Amino acid sequence: MKRKVDFENHQFKSDWTDRFCFIVPDHAKSKPTCLICTQTVAVCKTDNLKWHFNTMHAASFNANYPPESDQRKQKIANMITSYKHSVSTISKSTSAQESATAASLQVSWNLAKAKKPFADAELMKSCAVAMVSKVLHHDEKQKKTVVELLKQVPLSANTATRRVEVLAADCFSHLLTDLKKAEAISLAIDSSRDRTDMEQLSVFARFFDGKTFREELLCLLPLTGRTTGEIIFTELTQFFVKNGLYVGKIVSIVTDGAPSMVGQHKGLVSRLSAVNPALLAFHCIIHKSVLCAKLCGKMKETMDTVTRLVNFVRESSSLQHGLFRAMLDEMSAEHKDLLLHNDVCWLTQEFKMFLIDNDMMGYVFFLCDIMSHLNCLNLQLQVEAFQSKVKLLEKDIQGRKLHFPRLREHCEKNNMGEDQVMQDFVSSLAKNFYERFEYIPKLSSDILLFLRQPFSVSADGQWTAEAKKLWPSIDEAALQMEVLEMGTSDVLKAQHTDVGVNDFWTTWFPKLDSETPELLQCSYSQCSPPHTYDRNRLSNAHLDQCLRIVTTEYRPDIRSIASSQCCHFSH
Known part of the structure; x- marks a missing residue:
């Protein structure tokens, strides 16, 4: 067999320094280094060092410094001191x-996390230098040292751009490592157009990393041309293959319900279902709540009127905008300005001052109250609870209006009675929610109950058939x-009582694979669906890296990354 020098464990001998003028530096994986020319030899062996010394230096060095002489020893000691000093400086x-x-x-x-421009990096350096100059004004020497160090930090826009690329790549590397170990992945997919009208497909992943459930941006895929289900499926699968991920691990997917996503034959969901027949598909809860709240008739007329007035005050007339802001200051209102209007986001009570003579004020207050309830749904995502609340609102609008405080106050001041349009709208809202979210209890209410309260569900109940x-x-x-067997464990019962649902399953999850394989598959429901709140306005420049840093929970080892870079002082 061919000899392998790496396994021969050659040791450097102290007398080689005097004989051949070689030393071994004090750092990992160092090689014998010549004190005369600073060249190194690959293998720490007598013949290698002897050959180098005799070939390159023996004639002149031995003539000036004979072996065993005091001059030779002093010269070698001086060369060692000089070498260590230069190494220390470097x-x-x-x-x-x-x-x-x-x-x-x-x-x-920090800039990327705060969604700030890369050019702000130089501004941060200027601010840091100015702060040090003021704080250390009494100590000129220390101030000069710190200021010089700060000025050496490279923070140009181009440098910040390269740094973001490196940081995002590090986070993505950690994400891929965890995803490859995960047994199941759930995706939330949405698309929107950026300022250049490029369709950007954002894909978020929820998975168990061995310790906890994570929700991370998986990728941002630019889609040129048409955005059919076939194109989206191709782009997604190519991304998985390129990064060594398996599409069959996808156990559930959440979409906005567009035809390209949920088309019966050519949609993304149907194509993914062909890979994994057990795939669960969900409609985005927030998007469905928006559809439920679509206005009609008198309500739509009122909302359109308010929208035109808001846009007039906010955009079309600087005079009206200024007057409105001044009025808010006088009223000590909670909000100091008027945002551009969105159907299901808000209606401000202070805006009534501009509509005080309008016949629609009753409908404006009603919409203000009902939209506040929908806002709570969008924030909490508790659909089942909200369906019960809508039934309560349906009864309340016909009676005391306890849950419509603005409308109640307006009715009391103006001696207004019941309005059939408002009652019909709440009834329509309740019906709409029931129809659009009917699949939730039918699909997995018993399974979800088991995941939330595993010790309160019978083992021979109907839910096991649903799981099958x-x-x-x-x-x-x-x-x-x-x-x-799980139900007889006092330890697990005590643990479930002491910690939350997620903590309970994440603690026990690693044991399921070998001990209880059937429960493992059921517990995959914990991976679905993702419920990220990140909906972004998109741009093309380093979009994937910026969005990844903004949304990630991973933290890069900055010191380790810095040591692996080709570091130099530059701007």
Whole structure:
């Protein structure tokens, strides 16, 4: 067999320094270094060092400094001192450069997290220098040292751009590592057009990383041309293949319900279902709540009128906008300005001052109250609870109006009675919510109950049959046995009482694979669906990196990244 020098463990001998003028530096993986010319040899062996010394230096060095002489020993000692001094100088310079690079990386990370322009990095440096100058004005020496260090930190816009690329790549690397280990992945997919009318497909992933459930931006895919289900499926699968991920791990998907997503034959969901027949598909809850709240008739006329007035005050007339802001200051209103209007976001009570003579004020107050309830739904995403609340609102609008405080106050001041239009709208809202969210209790209410309260569900209940339909590979009999065994564990019961649902399952999740495989598949429901709140206005320049840093929970090791970079002082 061919000899492998790396495994021969050659040791450097102290007498080689005097004989051949070689030393071994004090750092990892160092090689014997010549004190005369600073060249290194690949293998720490007598013959290698002897050959280098005799070939390059022996004639002149031995003539000037004979072996075993005091002059030779003193010369070698001086060369060792000089070498260590030069190495120390280089090491200090390298350390300073790494520190400057680490500072630059940290500033770029903070800028990206705050969604600020890269050009603001130089402004931050100027502010830091100005702050140090003021804070350390009594100590000129220390001030000069700190200011010089700050000025060495590279923070130009181009540098900040490169830093963001490196940081985003580091976070993405950690994400891919965790995703490859995950047993199941759930996706939330949405698309929107950026300022250049490029369709950007944002894909968020929810998965269990071995310790906790994570929700991370998986990718941002620009779609040129048409955005059909086939194109979206192709782009998504190509991304998975390119990054070593398996599409079959996708157990659920949330979309906005567009035909390209949920088309029966050519939609993205149907194509993914062909890969994983047990795939669960959901409609975005927030989007459905918007559809439920679509206005009609008198309500639409009122909302359109308010929208035109808002846009007139906010955009079309600087005079009216200024007068409105002044009025808000006089009233000590909670909000100091008027936002551009969105159907389901808000209606401000203070706006009534501009509509005080309008016959529609009763409808404006009604819409203000009902939209506030929808805002709570969008923030809390508690659909089942809201369906019960809508039924209560349906009764309340016909009676005391406890949940319509603005409308109630307006009716009392103006001696207004019941309005059939408002009652019909709330009834329509309740019906709409029931129809659009009817699938939730039918699909998995019992399974979700098991996940929330695993010790209160019977092992021989109907939910195991539902689980079998969702995951055909499950052995229903084995699942029931596993649930019974789980129910007899006092340790698990105590743990479930002490911690929350997520903490309970994340603590026990790693044990499921080997001990209770059927429960493992059921617990995949914890991975679905994702419910991220990140909806962004998009641009093309380094969009993926910026959005990844803004949304990620990963934290890069900045010092390690800095040490791996080619560090230098530059701007």
